[in-house]
Amino acid sequence: MRQIGWFFQNLAARLQEDRHFARRFFVGCLAVILVVVLIIVLVSCGKDEDADTDGPTTSGPDTGINDAPYPVPEQKDAPLEEDAHADVNALIGQYFTALAAGDTTTVASIKQPVAQEELIKIEKESAYIEEFSNIKVYTKKGPVDSSYIVLAYYEIKFRDVERMAPGLTTFYVVPRPDGSIYITGGDMDTRVEDYIKAIVKHDDVAELFATVNTRFNEAVTEDNALKAFMEGFSARVEQEVSEAMEAMNAGNGEGEATDQAPASTEEICTATDTVNVRASDSENGDKIGKLQKGEKVTRYEAQENGWSRVSFNGSEAFVKSDFLQVDEAPAPTETATEGEGTDGGQTEETAQATTTTDTSSLAGKSTVNIKESVNVRKSASQDADKLGVAYQGENYKLLQAQADGWCKIEFNGQTGYVKSEFVQ
Numbered sequence: 001m002r003q004i005g006w007f008f009q010n011l012a013a014r015l016q017e018d019r020h021f022a023r024r025f026f027v028g029c030l031a032v033i034l035v036v037v038l039i040i041v042l043v044s045c046g047k048d049e050d051a052d053t054d055g056p057t058t059s060g061p062d063t064g065i066n067d068a069p070y071p072v073p074e075q076k077d078a079p080l081e082e083d084a085h086a087d088v089n090a091l092i093g094q095y096f097t098a099l100a101a102g103d104t105t106t107v108a109s110i111k112q113p114v115a116q117e118e119l120i121k122i123e124k125e126s127a128y129i130e131e132f133s134n135i136k137v138y139t140k141k142g143p144v145d146s147s148y149i150v151l152a153y154y155e156i157k158f159r160d161v162e163r164m165a166p167g168l169t170t171f172y173v174v175p176r177p178d179g180s181i182y183i184t185g186g187d188m189d190t191r192v193e194d195y196i197k198a199i200v201k202h203d204d205v206a207e208l209f210a211t212v213n214t215r216f217n218e219a220v221t222e223d224n225a226l227k228a229f230m231e232g233f234s235a236r237v238e239q240e241v242s243e244a245m246e247a248m249n250a251g252n253g254e255g256e257a258t259d260q261a262p263a264s265t266e267e268i269c270t271a272t273d274t275v276n277v278r279a280s281d282s283e284n285g286d287k288i289g290k291l292q293k294g295e296k297v298t299r300y301e302a303q304e305n306g307w308s309r310v311s312f313n314g315s316e317a318f319v320k321s322d323f324l325q326v327d328e329a330p331a332p333t334e335t336a337t338e339g340e341g342t343d344g345g346q347t348e349e350t351a352q353a354t355t356t357t358d359t360s361s362l363a364g365k366s367t368v369n370i371k372e373s374v375n376v377r378k379s380a381s382q383d384a385d386k387l388g389v390a391y392q393g394e395n396y397k398l399l400q401a402q403a404d405g406w407c408k409i410e411f412n413g414q415t416g417y418v419k420s421e422f423v424q
Helices: 002-016 019-047 088-100 104-110 116-126 190-199 203-222 222-250
Strands: 129-141 150-157 165-175 179-183 267-271 275-278 288-292 296-302 307-312 316-321 324-326 365-368 372-376 385-392 395-403 406-411 415-421
Touching: 088 104, 088 116, 088 129, 088 150, 088 165, 088 179, 104 116, 104 150, 116 222, 116 385, 150 190, 150 222, 165 190, 203 222, 288 307, 288 316, 296 324, 307 324, 385 406
Parallel strands: none
Antiparallel strands: 129 150, 150 165, 165 179, 267 296, 267 324, 275 288, 275 316, 296 307, 307 316, 365 395, 372 385, 372 415, 395 406, 406 415
């Protein structure tokens, strides 16, 4: 400390006595200060080069914010929890209550987006469903904050059938900007699909699937009435939905659709330039990512305040409408309503179609995506030997989309068959 004090005393004395030295000293200090300021500015610009506006950015390509995979936790860090979150339990309970009642308005409010064809299918199925009971909600951490991978166990009671059928359905539950949660429907970001695919391979999840599958097989084997009902259920509902859709498309289905929830108004848009994605419809909202020029996004609503409500990485988000160009409305997709009631809710096909199935949605596809975990068979029959299980979110090479309601796929180096209603 004395040496430091001595140094500054001598420096002060010399600055007072030697003007030339003082001038050089202060010029040198100023130069050092300018260099430090320049470095700080350059570093700040590099860190926030895209934080300027919610309009187009002129910087280079995104640094990977939309491409980096979500880290998948180990099973020990994300244990399967049972009925651990009250808000998730309430959401799933509300969903199953709406399914049993055919309440498509409620379904459309808690599952977004949802295709009109799925709403019709829910209404048709409800005519055969008496109730869902013994619901248990299992959760794992989702890929984004406050999101959940949900596995909902239930037992479904069909009308005029005494034996209840166990089932298990997978959901992806995410938060809205206001903090409420909803079930994600439709296509998901590939990073979310990869995350779910990895999660369902955890041993505790695989064990849950196996347990429910065993219970369902026991119920069908031990109760002939349930088995007979299930063998014709899927084909019967599919036929009813097909007829309703044809009537609507022909302009003659107004009477059938009056009690339906309105058709989804979602549309596909293309980003006309690189633009920020916000958590709320404000330039002060948290920036959660970017859309690159030419990237497509599903828009739920073009708001009057100049912002669009869109789907981004499996969650609801907002983008300036000026930088979105409407592409086309997404075509309705055939779904298995995530397993609720179509097959007793279990994870495999249970009914072989007795009528010709429309496979036009698979035309030209080289691969298929599994919409709900389903058994893979050695031949196109529910009685054929099982090769294994294709899990929700997985993709397989499509060898043939058959007219009998089955798809021939390449499964672990072998030729396998799955019901067409479980792929897209």
